[in-house]
Amino acid sequence: MNASGRNNACPACGRTKDADCRWDDGKILCHTGTDLKPGDTLTIAGQKWAFIHHHGGFSGIAAVFKPHRDRNREKWKRDLRRPIPNSPAQLLAIQQKRSHWSDVLDQFFAAFDAAWNVPDFYSATPDQVTAAFAAIDDARNKAAALAPHLSAIWHEHPDLKQLHRLRVKAFLKHIADMAEDVCRFKEQDLGTPCPVAVQAIAEGL
Numbered sequence: 001m002n003a004s005g006r007n008n009a010c011p012a013c014g015r016t017k018d019a020d021c022r023w024d025d026g027k028i029l030c031h032t033g034t035d036l037k038p039g040d041t042l043t044i045a046g047q048k049w050a051f052i053h054h055h056g057g058f059s060g061i062a063a064v065f066k067p068h069r070d071r072n073r074e075k076w077k078r079d080l081r082r083p084i085p086n087s088p089a090q091l092l093a094i095q096q097k098r099s100h101w102s103d104v105l106d107q108f109f110a111a112f113d114a115a116w117n118v119p120d121f122y123s124a125t126p127d128q129v130t131a132a133f134a135a136i137d138d139a140r141n142k143a144a145a146l147a148p149h150l151s152a153i154w155h156e157h158p159d160l161k162q163l164h165r166l167r168v169k170a171f172l173k174h175i176a177d178m179a180e181d182v183c184r185f186k187e188q189d190l191g192t193p194c195p196v197a198v199q200a201i202a203e204g205l
């Protein structure tokens with residue numbers, strides 16, 4: 001560190017009478033003290049130094065200055081590093097994803113409607129029961145394919161979330177119930193054991 005002296009004035013107070021003030025590029029320990037408050041700055045040879053506290057140096061009574069970091073400048077640099085939102089390419093990508101998920105949701109809703117409108121198993125013909133099982137199976141597959149993506153879809157496309165989230169949530173629950181009804185019916189009336197996978201998916205939804 002530099003020390004104050006006859007040919008070496010302290011950059012903070014100008015002291016030359018003794019070697020009590022010390023400094024280097026990153027710190028000034030000035031023994032003259034200061035009236036500044038912590039956070040106040042001092043401009044020395046064009047560079048801003050911030051007063052930090054009064055308790056520096058071996059003596060514990062030196063005023064400590066450090067090079068001032070300009071907060072706005074730091075923020076500006078951070079902003080530069082951040083990716084620019086909504087460039088034309090990004091907008092296009094978002095639009096394409098939105099339209100993809102919008103289609104997937106429409107297909108899911110259509111599959112739900114088909115499953116929801118199947119006739120009661122107990123009064124239906126065998127062909128109708130087969131068709132009903134297929135419709136519910138299709139809805140269940142679409143539900144299982146869609147469910148893992150939902151939180152990302154809602155996050156990236158708030159308008160889709162606003163439009164569809166509650167409906168999708170309710171439909172997933174209904175589909176799980178319908179899949180379970182199919183299981184029960186198969187077990188009780190057809191003597192077919194309910195596949196474990198179907199149960200797991202129904203519970204997972």
Ligand SMILES: [Zn+2]
Pocket residue numbers: 010011012013014015021029030031032033
């Ligand atoms: Zn000094």
